[in-house]
Amino acid sequence: MTQAETTPQHVYIEDAAPFDGQRITVKGWLYHKRSSGKIRFVVVRDGTGIMQCVASLADVGERVFEDIDRMTQESSLIVSGTVHAEPRAPGGYELTLESLQIVQIAEEYPITPKEHGTAFLMDHRHLWIRSRRQHAILRIRHTIVKAIRDFFDERKFTLFDPPIFTPSACEGTSTLFETDYFGEKAYLTQSGQLYGEAGAMAFGKIYTFGPTFRAEKSKTRRHLTEFWMIEPEVAYLDLDGAMDLAEDMIVFIMDRVLTTRMEELKVVERDVSMLERIKKPFPRITYTDAVDILKKNDIPFHWGDDIGGDEETTVSNQFDRPVMVHHFPAAIKAFYMKRDPQDDKLALGFDMLAPEGRGEIVGGAQREDDLDLLLKRIHEENLPEEAYDWFLDLRRFGSVPHAGYGLGLERTVAWVCGAPHLRETIPFPRMMSRLKP
Amino acid sequence: MTQAETTPQHVYIEDAAPFDGQRITVKGWLYHKRSSGKIRFVVVRDGTGIMQCVASLADVGERVFEDIDRMTQESSLIVSGTVHAEPRAPGGYELTLESLQIVQIAEEYPITPKEHGTAFLMDHRHLWIRSRRQHAILRIRHTIVKAIRDFFDERKFTLFDPPIFTPSACEGTSTLFETDYFGEKAYLTQSGQLYGEAGAMAFGKIYTFGPTFRAEKSKTRRHLTEFWMIEPEVAYLDLDGAMDLAEDMIVFIMDRVLTTRMEELKVVERDVSMLERIKKPFPRITYTDAVDILKKNDIPFHWGDDIGGDEETTVSNQFDRPVMVHHFPAAIKAFYMKRDPQDDKLALGFDMLAPEGRGEIVGGAQREDDLDLLLKRIHEENLPEEAYDWFLDLRRFGSVPHAGYGLGLERTVAWVCGAPHLRETIPFPRMMSRLKP
Numbered sequence A, B: 001m002t003q004a005e006t007t008p009q010h011v012y013i014e015d016a017a018p019f020d021g022q023r024i025t026v027k028g029w030l031y032h033k034r035s036s037g038k039i040r041f042v043v044v045r046d047g048t049g050i051m052q053c054v055a056s057l058a059d060v061g062e063r064v065f066e067d068i069d070r071m072t073q074e075s076s077l078i079v080s081g082t083v084h085a086e087p088r089a090p091g092g093y094e095l096t097l098e099s100l101q102i103v104q105i106a107e108e109y110p111i112t113p114k115e116h117g118t119a120f121l122m123d124h125r126h127l128w129i130r131s132r133r134q135h136a137i138l139r140i141r142h143t144i145v146k147a148i149r150d151f152f153d154e155r156k157f158t159l160f161d162p163p164i165f166t167p168s169a170c171e172g173t174s175t176l177f178e179t180d181y182f183g184e185k186a187y188l189t190q191s192g193q194l195y196g197e198a199g200a201m202a203f204g205k206i207y208t209f210g211p212t213f214r215a216e217k218s219k220t221r222r223h224l225t226e227f228w229m230i231e232p233e234v235a236y237l238d239l240d241g242a243m244d245l246a247e248d249m250i251v252f253i254m255d256r257v258l259t260t261r262m263e264e265l266k267v268v269e270r271d272v273s274m275l276e277r278i279k280k281p282f283p284r285i286t287y288t289d290a291v292d293i294l295k296k297n298d299i300p301f302h303w304g305d306d307i308g309g310d311e312e313t314t315v316s317n318q319f320d321r322p323v324m325v326h327h328f329p330a331a332i333k334a335f336y337m338k339r340d341p342q343d344d345k346l347a348l349g350f351d352m353l354a355p356e357g358r359g360e361i362v363g364g365a366q367r368e369d370d371l372d373l374l375l376k377r378i379h380e381e382n383l384p385e386e387a388y389d390w391f392l393d394l395r396r397f398g399s400v401p402h403a404g405y406g407l408g409l410e411r412t413v414a415w416v417c418g419a420p421h422l423r424e425t426i427p428f429p430r431m432m433s434r435l436k437p
Helices: A057-070 A118-123 A132-154 A193-203 A239-260 A262-267 A287-296 A309-316 A371-380 A385-396 A409-417 B057-070 B118-123 B132-154 B193-203 B239-260 B262-267 B287-296 B309-316 B371-380 B385-396 B409-417
Strands: A023-036 A039-045 A050-056 A076-085 A093-104 A178-181 A184-188 A205-213 A226-235 A284-286 A323-329 A343-354 A359-366 A402-408 B023-036 B039-045 B050-056 B076-085 B093-104 B178-181 B184-188 B205-213 B226-235 B284-286 B323-329 B343-354 B359-366 B402-408
Touching: A023 A050, A023 A093, A039 A057, A039 A076, A039 A093, A050 A057, A050 A076, A057 A093, A132 A205, A132 A226, A132 A239, A132 A262, A132 A409, A132 B132, A132 B193, A178 B178, A193 A205, A193 A226, A193 A385, A193 A402, A193 B132, A205 B205, A226 A239, A226 A409, A239 A262, A239 A323, A239 A343, A239 A359, A239 A402, A239 A409, A284 A287, A287 A309, A287 A323, A309 A323, A309 A343, A309 A359, A359 A409, A371 A385, A402 A409, B023 B050, B023 B093, B039 B057, B039 B076, B039 B093, B050 B057, B050 B076, B057 B093, B132 B205, B132 B226, B132 B239, B132 B262, B132 B409, B193 B205, B193 B226, B193 B385, B193 B402, B226 B239, B226 B409, B239 B262, B239 B323, B239 B343, B239 B359, B239 B402, B239 B409, B284 B287, B287 B309, B287 B323, B309 B323, B309 B343, B309 B359, B343 B409, B359 B409, B371 B385, B402 B409
Parallel strands: A050 A093, A284 A323, B050 B093, B284 B323
Antiparallel strands: A023 A039, A023 A076, A039 A050, A076 A093, A178 A184, A205 A226, A226 A402, A323 A343, A343 A359, A359 A402, B023 B039, B023 B076, B039 B050, B076 B093, B178 B184, B205 B226, B226 B402, B323 B343, B343 B359, B359 B402
């Protein structure tokens, strides 16, 4: 048996380094190829990396050269040969080809190096995710998800999956997706927070991590109809504690991405100096401070108004790292936020605005823990008290100060990657005009 | 300042061991209390464990005794004192009480040590999760989720979140939840597999982990309308490889639970010897072997029929660990399963049946990778070809052998915990007649 006839061990490209100088097999797809006299360069991707394979006519023979020549982009193939370090090769390793087996010759691949329109790429999302930039973004997404989970797991938070089907509309039905639930109406969750509060009373500290839904009629680049949220909730935590937790979490995420995904950050051409400066402490300013900043920047704004996207950018542009704005006018915030005991007009909520005009990525609050005040708020907002009966129970049976927040996963991925649009940050984005594939 | 006036460090009960002999503060809820002459025993839970606090009149004074006496079950409180090992105490540590602060006196708690009906407990699920057994099951759920994620992350699978909103019904609409999606019909996903296949072609090996939905009209203890699924999918993997992966995963989960959750397994009164025997290799039998087993056990059964719940129990009862049944009649399996090249009547699918009559916990297959055969199957089953166009693209552009499977999270949790009904395995179960709280 000649050397070329044995099949060496299958190795994923990202794991090739320890096999330097050894014979391996790589299974993947043709990324591209080029020819230089009696040499063929076959660049293979296997989903974990790309590797250049070098074939000389003398080594592999006419037959393999013919196979290489008839292979199209994204054809599937299995190659074997000796791997060795080659600093000039993409990924740093190169394979001296010994054998090549075509698995399938692909039809003419629709996504080519030329420019494609967004609609075309979105229609081909199932293939587009193979492209280098999309691949890199989704690997960074994976790393961010894992960092977030590790952050909470290491701190012994209990994962607490809230229901997706909810019986009542928490804050109006206009942005809710509705479904028929065996004759009843059910709504898809917009937030697991209320359930998370029940979890915090049972487990002390919990986090939810799941999809949430919003029937946004807006077509902006900052909105998806289906997006993933992380919502920690902690008993015996106050507003400051929630801001500390959010700050620690963001720093943890950045450290993880910068230590493990530099390769992918390079692919997406991210200016990593913008991420390296995300260190504690993050500035914390009150809503009133933020209004002052707007006024100093000649933005017409009245105390009491909601801070919109453009205003957020003006405020966050004053800082080189995320800024936390807290103590909002209670009137513009949700009924469940605790009022400031010092000033009843203020709510103990906070938003974290990411730098570079990225807008709000975290929104949180200390929750109202007083039964009577919470009831009063529910009545003032004309919410159906009966729907909140179980939620009110949390204030009847051992109420404690507690706080939490929500982090939007896709906005975080977009910020880290410098992606202009959320559609690149999730495998199959769902938007008002996009339900396929 | 006396010792009792300083506030010692807040410590979670599960983290108390390193503080043996030191003063700490515990923040939680009154679990129960008893009195013995001039001693009061105050058992506090904080969501991470329970700790007995011992108060002597001489140490704490009349005022604290009065506070203890007026406290009701689940009242919230903050206690400080010196913690020390006490083997007889629940959790192994005891606190000599120095100070006690009532946060809130709870109203009369609806869940008492007396027996309650299931409907009552389900109506009070937001409180029921504080009970010891429910708390233990959900902590085990957390550990199983983490074990599954660690298993795939360590093997460098990329997390790939499939969409929840899907445009088309994969296998008929009768068990699908439908929603109006800006004038179009959208369905809630029953499985991320088809999208996962696109992911496997882009990333080599992926796993999905998210909620899936089924409008089951059955009220059995084995069905939820909303449940979490893990679905790995791997390019260049065959049926045997998928069974290897599923086997390794289950063994990994069991090891993790047995090394970290013995306390909780004790609470749920699980016979852990049943879990300790879950070791490799798991028996693998063909569908035809399974039919033979049924016949030997005098179960009337025809080759070609689907193996139902009772038959699964008969088959799995022959083994002391999970059994994998493979090579099913193609006619009873999904269109996307690859046919056995040796025998066109068989599909390269497998089910893993858990022991103790727990039924199917894993279902998987090698997928059909030939475009023409897949098209033929779609036409035979009268499925709308257009809806699968993007899925067929995966066979047009670099098709490769690939395989994967789905694991039902709640069924796994129920098996590990020995829970008779799935409703205990998720924080807020959703069933045909249960949408609240």
